[in-house]
Amino acid sequence: DAGVTQSPTHLIKTRGQHVTLRCSPISGHKSVSWYQQVLGQGPQFIFQYYEKEERGRGNFPDRFSARQFPNYSSELNVNALLLGDSALYLCASSLYGGGKPQHFGDGTRLSIL
Amino acid sequence: AQKVTQAQTEISVVEKEDVTLDCVYETRDTTYYLFWYKQPPSGELVFLIRRNSFDEQNEISGRYSWNFQKSTSSFNFTITASQVVDSAVYFCALKGNSGYSTLTFGKGTMLLVSP
Numbered sequence: 001d002a003g004v005t006q007s008p009t010h011l012i013k014t015r016g017q018h019v020t021l022r023c024s025p026i027s028g029h030k031s032v033s034w035y036q037q038v039l040g041q042g043p044q045f046i047f048q049y050y051e052k053e054e055r056g057r058g059n060f061p062d063r064f065s066a067r068q069f070p071n072y073s074s075e076l077n078v079n080a081l082l083l084g085d086s087a088l089y090l091c092a093s094s095l096y097g098g099g100k101p102q103h104f105g106d107g108t109r110l111s112i113l
Numbered sequence: 114a115q116k117v118t119q120a121q122t123e124i125s126v127v128e129k130e131d132v133t134l135d136c137v138y139e140t141r142d143t144t145y146y147l148f149w150y151k152q153p154p155s156g157e158l159v160f161l162i163r164r165n166s167f168d169e170q171n172e173i174s175g176r177y178s179w180n181f182q183k184s185t186s187s188f189n190f191t192i193t194a195s196q197v198v199d200s201a202v203y204f205c206a207l208k209g210n211s212g213y214s215t216l217t218f219g220k221g222t223m224l225l226v227s228p
Binding site for chain 1: 117144146148150155156157158159160163165204206208209210214215216217218219220221
């Protein structure tokens with residue numbers, strides 16, 4: 001079975017631009033979460049979507065937005081990119097329920113010049 | 114608020130040594146879940162194990178074992194007879210009981226296993 005897939009793998013942008021990252025969950029998983037991981041740190045929660053609705057939002061500015069589509073895939077959008085947005089962006093999918101483990105994709109490595 | 118602390122930044126061992134990774138957590142939830150993830154240099158986070166807060170039985174799975182102690186809010190992870198392929202960053206993570214709750218990660222422990 002296919003795991004969580006993310007695209008693109010790498011991305012280079014300049015300050016002020018905007019970026020869209022994409023994620024396809026494991027088949028049957030309706031919950032998708034996004035995390036930001038800067039170098040040397042653990043992943044930080046950005047968004048969670050379930051059944052196409054936002055269910056949780058981390059402490060990130062409004063420049064960050066996301067959505068989930070009817071097929072449960074998801075997009076993360078970041079506007080007005082800053083140097084500090086350089087990070088590995090991870091998408092995770094899971095079955096719904098408190099203890100269900102989240103399964104992660106390989107991530108998109110975003111570099112801002 | 115939830116918090117996960119991994120005090121060990123980096124551990125270096127020689128192949129075949131046993132190694133224990135420490136994790137201490139804070140939560141107000143009475144029911145919660147603890148996880149360990151492995152992140153090799155390629156970047157993907159790989160799910161390893163999960164423990165429920167209401168089950169303190171410690172288990173062994175192959176070369177992995179874990180010690181969950183609710184009284185000290187600790188969830189330590191041991192790799193027996195380490196191998197070079199175990200070299201990675203290991204993250205401890207905490208999740209509440211709500212379906213909407215998300216993972217709170219520690220800062221990770223880098224494990225270097227040399228031949």
